[in-house]
Amino acid sequence: MMSIVIPVLNEETGIYSLLKLLLRRAHDPQSLEFIVVDGRSVDDTLSEVKRFATDHSHQRIRVIESDKGRGLQMHNGALAAQYDTFYFLHADSHPPKNYDLYIHNAIKIGEPAGCFRMRFRSWHWWLVIIGWFTRFNWRASRGGDQSQYITRGLYEQLGGYNTDVPIYEDYLLIHELYDLEHFHVIPKWLTTSARRYTDVGVFKLQWFYLTIYWKKRRGASIDEIYEYYLKWCDVSKEKLEVAD
Numbered sequence: 001m002m003s004i005v006i007p008v009l010n011e012e013t014g015i016y017s018l019l020k021l022l023l024r025r026a027h028d029p030q031s032l033e034f035i036v037v038d039g040r041s042v043d044d045t046l047s048e049v050k051r052f053a054t055d056h057s058h059q060r061i062r063v064i065e066s067d068k069g070r071g072l073q074m075h076n077g078a079l080a081a082q083y084d085t086f087y088f089l090h091a092d093s094h095p096p097k098n099y100d101l102y103i104h105n106a107i108k109i110g111e112p113a114g115c116f117r118m119r120f121r122s123w124h125w126w127l128v129i130i131g132w133f134t135r136f137n138w139r140a141s142r143g144g145d146q147s148q149y150i151t152r153g154l155y156e157q158l159g160g161y162n163t164d165v166p167i168y169e170d171y172l173l174i175h176e177l178y179d180l181e182h183f184h185v186i187p188k189w190l191t192t193s194a195r196r197y198t199d200v201g202v203f204k205l206q207w208f209y210l211t212i213y214w215k216k217r218r219g220a221s222i223d224e225i226y227e228y229y230l231k232w233c234d235v236s237k238e239k240l241e242v243a244d
Contacts, residue, residue: 002085002100005035005077007070011091012044019052021094023059027101033060037077039068070144071161071169078160084152092193093118093145102186103149112154113177114184115146122194126202137185139178140213144170145192154182165222167229168212208232 004022008015015036023029036049046063053061066076074088087103089095095116096102106114118134120127133141148170158176161169177183197205215225 001031001033001083002087002103003033003035003077003081003083004087004089005037005074005081006089006091007037007039007066007073007077008041008045008091009039009068010041010043010045012041012048015045015091016048016052018091018094019049019056019061022089023056025095025097025099027098029059032100033062033082035062035064035077035080037064037066037073039066039070039073069163069166071165072163074169075161075163078152078155081152086150086152086155088144088148088150090145090147090192092195093147094191095147096188096190099188099190102188106149106184106186107151111182111184113148113150113182114186115142115148116186116188116190118143118146119189119191120194120197121191122197124194124197124202126206127194127197130206135185135187137183139175142171142174142183147190148173150177166226168216168222168225171216 006015006018011018019034019036022032022034026032038046038049049061049063053059062080064073064076064080066073077088078086085103085107087100099116102116117131119131122128134146135141154177158173160173162172163169165172174183211228212225215228220228
């Protein structure tokens with residue numbers, strides 16, 4: 001049994017197809033519940049989720065309303081979850097076929113938390129290289145777009161996602177798991193959208209992410225990283241999620 005938590009904000013163009021894909025690729029769809037946590041979308045995201053619920057009336061699906069903020073949204077989804085395996089998935093990431101079986105099998109062999117390998121849905125050479133490195137169980141190769149599975153017990157032991165920070169919530173939880181030596185990379189491929197790289201520019205966005213990573217490695221606080229993020233947004237005229 002698994003609770004799939006999907007934080008959304010203005011995802012009307014893709015949320016229906018994502019939910020349908022999750023059903024189609026699941027090994028046991030009836031053992032899943034979908035929890036869509038909406039951060040007050042202003043488009044037709046909720047209408048699309050309701051349309052899916054109507055079209056698939058036998059599937060467990062719930063909508064949770066939350067203030068905006070992916071860490072807060074994912075944590076609120078976890079609080080509402082009925083099952084003891086959580087799977088946090090970004091709305092533009094697509095897990096592999098039988099993803100639920102792979103996660104359950106990983107937990108059975110003593111791996112209570114982890115993710116899948118990741119490929120971007122792009123053939124840009126740099127994004128192909130980034131995806132290739134996600135096969136290695138290195139902190140530097142991790143990111144929220146790869147999805148995150150974790151048992152309820154371990155999630156509660158760590159206190160879950162930090163809802164007090166404006167950015168970096170995915171990485172904070174991942175780093176805690178690495179500190180405990182509780183992070184497993186399932187050797188199957190998830191794919192994710194390259195839309196932010198396309199919108200912003202591949203190398204421009206990559207430099208931003210690398211700067212964030214090295215600032216944190218050198219001991220920068222979340223407040224310092226957030227200040228850098230705000231300055232970058234102001235200079236580049238871009239707005240994005242640091243944890244992507």
